[in-house]
Amino acid sequence: MQAVTTEAQHSAVQKYKVIPIMVSLLLSGFIGMFNETALNVALSDLINLFHITAATAQWLTTGYLLTLGILVPVSGLFLQWFSTRQLFTASLLLSLLGTAVATVAPGFELLMLARVIQAAGVALILPLMFHTVLVIVPPEKRGMTYGLIGLVLVVAPAVGPTLSGLLIEQLSYNWIFGLSLPVLAFSLLFGMRYMQNISIITKPKIDIYSLILSTLGFGGIVFALSSAGEGEGGLGSPKVVIPLIVGILALVIFAVRQLRMKQPVMDLKAFKQPMFTVGTVMLMIAVMVMMAAMLMLPMYLIRGLGLNAFSTGLVLLPGGIVNAVMQPIMGRLFDKFGPRWVVPAGMALVSVVLWFLSGITTTTTIPQIIALHTFLMIGISMVWMPSQANGLNQLPPSLYPHGSAIMNTVQQVAGAIGTAVAVSIMSVGMSSFLKQTADQTDPANVTLALTAGIQNVFEIAIVVAIVGFVFSLFMKRVHIPEQK
Template structure:
């Protein structure tokens, strides 16, 4: 890290400046850690919250999808924020929003206030994640970024790795509110530490704010995710008027948003970044990996609790080894990427993911926990081989003028892909499980309900195989990038 600190300079046609990399990254990583912890902390609690709040699985899923949807709506605007406000201002605003949302979540007595708290939390994370990746692009040279992104991956993955176990323990011994109460001291420390050490690394140019672009972006991402989430509710499924209309509005708004951005001299989100082929490839790989991971992180706790009959804490213990291995693999994959590039790492990762998903599509209520632990662990290894190498390689191809936009685009894709992954997973599971239960002879029999749910979960993993295979085919065309605009393989 000292070598990075000695070599780090601002790469945006401004005077050479040295940055205190370790304090800056420490403050950002602490905030990002809690953001990722909060993003997945309630997954293990959804089954309990369904009974506690007397809500459906599709409604409970909005505690996760709503969080991700808020990120998907706000993160596209982050490229604009990075040009309007200083690093210290954005960091402080992010932490204050995260603290407010966490306090409300810790005190929430019911679903409504908890949902509001989740949205406020997500607003804070929507600022910190793009700021973190943009900071790496500015203060760390391209040949060292794989290691830096690996460090980010280590910290950000540790949070969801320990989240299910810790959340399960708190739910069993106390209540879901304590999941957020535990986060509060870390957020407060991160705020104070960042106020003391954070440096301004962004160029404040204050481009024109286009409210129509913001509206189109919100309608586009919001409409699509709302449609997919609603597909699991009601009798109409994906053919219901609510789903069809929301999807059409979302797609149309995104098309208009894209056309407007390409015609503007100062776009809110500069989509010209997609002219760089490896940036486009990296973005697609990231999207596919996140969709698969978020679907699995939602389905496996539900399978362990509602099919295997485990409590929340035990389910968290089962998922802990895979999360820890994923965290360990992130910096390793970062170093491998710095040395060899993504050409062989990413396709190999997608092969591992595809095989694991095929095995998961055949799980039953009688599968051993050891079998589930191994499958989850290898799934996380595969994802670690795809995620950071694809992201780092894509961002490396961008010129400095597109750093804010590239970071915003990839973080937008990450959050929206997560929202789509969870929404589609719940929709498929609900549709298949309900159809299977209706066809059973005794719908009141709990054993039939378990069999129907298992069938729904199996179908989710079966569909995910097609996503991973598509990713594998595309990954064969990846090339290494070390300099903006140039492929080095």
């Protein structure tokens, strides 16, 4: 039966307008990733503008990712209940609404609401994009296709800090979102013209208990880690411990329930495929490291070295561009050689760069930061797409929607955890440093405390990267029989 299904899907590839479909999805995904990271370089300005703490400001990023982490797990269900065109249209309309609200938002509360609406739109488009590739692109070309996806999605966060910095310096943060509106409108019109329905609608039963457990699980964990950077008590605060315990318990019950259900919301049987499991772990580690670095480096450059937002964007631009260029190259290497050597080498490079970043001080030069950020992005590109493509390739077609949902859930939740833990570690490190100083209000001491906190973040990231390197050694290429 599986062979028949696969053959039918392969023959259907010839009927799809692959290029227009992918252009529609990539334009939408581009804006989604731009919105996800565009405020990173603006956080320092928003802290002063809204008179909020760093831990509160980072919710503009973590809240966005948390919304994705709550909604993306049920995306496999959406793919089986609604047509491709319906999901695409709903995604773009939500993105347009959220971006419009962010464009006119005068304060933190309304901007936070806008970020949640934006994230709801992206929560539909990202799983749809990766599921579409599995259906309309032959296995032997998926690595290159995922590489192109990576190029487009990485360009957004690459140019985001520079463009955001320029807009903040010359206009206001609202313009970061205002420029996205016409692109989203064009994406909607283009997609409505060319998007085809590629999903098979089966309308499985919706299990409310699973949805509640998923929300409590992912939401509780990210909320706990985000709260660790606020107020007194740090990681031992009841505000951290209680939701963390609730989140972990909810996820355990959720997992057990999914394994026992005939029609699970998220089919965890995908983890029976060893390369899918390894690929998921590698993806999680890569995203956590990248999101933590993309949040810490702008803070270090602006509040530690005294650069303005635009200059900070320029410093981070080369690494982002190199990462984007490397994505299709890594896709080709994956298609030709598999992940066996590419991923471990990338993880080793990431570990070495993080070791150097853990030693940054206020005397570290800008060229050194540019070089370290660039090599970090090269390492990430060697890990991300090859791990994801290899893992998804091992799944049977019946698990495509669930595999895409799992990978995208891991990606978004890992991003939320990465940013939340980074801010928490930085805040604890700053507090610990200042307690040892005579004058805690001295700007020089505050700068040194910030640098010490950021060093602590990269020290923990080294441990995470080493764990990733060990996992990468177990990665093997998935051989898929040629489809005729």
